[in-house]
Amino acid sequence: MGANKIGDRERRWRVAIAFLVAPGAPVCAISMFLLSRGLENEALSTAKVLTIFSYLAALFFGIPTYFALRKRNINSLKAYLACGFGIGMVSYLLIAAYLVSKTNFSMLVLRNTIGLAILATGCSIFGSLVFWSCTRAWAWRGDDGGV
Structure with a gap:
């Protein structure tokens, strides 16, 4: 088996692994923060909700974004973080649009969900950082890979 095939299999x-780990990393970080504050019930309920939303966002937005970046041979951290921000904002806007469609007080809904926008984009950016780190070969070999 050629070295290229081994490299492709490793990649x-x-x-x-990155698609399995990255969506859960922000959930773990937020849950650990809440647990450190003694908020066990909040940590559990937040983890349940964020896990569902983060893996759905990874499935519907993260996978196509990864393949689009890969097709264009874009590997920079800045690009991955920008895409993470975009995925977070799109996820927030979809949830906000659904909430706005169910009420007559759309501006009130938008004003009260700004924290959700910050949470969605922050989690998505952090997940993108974890994803980018997992997909770098140097992270697995232990060398700096020229970075």
Whole structure:
């Protein structure tokens, strides 16, 4: 088996692991923060909701974004973080649009969900950082990879 095939197989495993780990990383960080404050019930309920939304966002937005970046051979951290911000904002806007469609007080809904926008974009940016780190070969080998 050629070295290129081994490299491709290794890259595929790194990407698969990144898609499993990255959406859960912000959930773990927020849950650990809430647990450190003694908020066990809030940590559990927040983890349940954020896990569902983060893996759905990764499935519907993260996978297509990864393949679009890969097709264009874009590998920079800045691009991944910008895409993470975009995924977070799109996710927030979809939730906000749904909430606005269910009420007559649309400006009130938007004003009261600004915290959700910050949470969605922050989690998505952090998840993108974790994803980018997992897909870098140097992160697995232990060398700096020229970065």
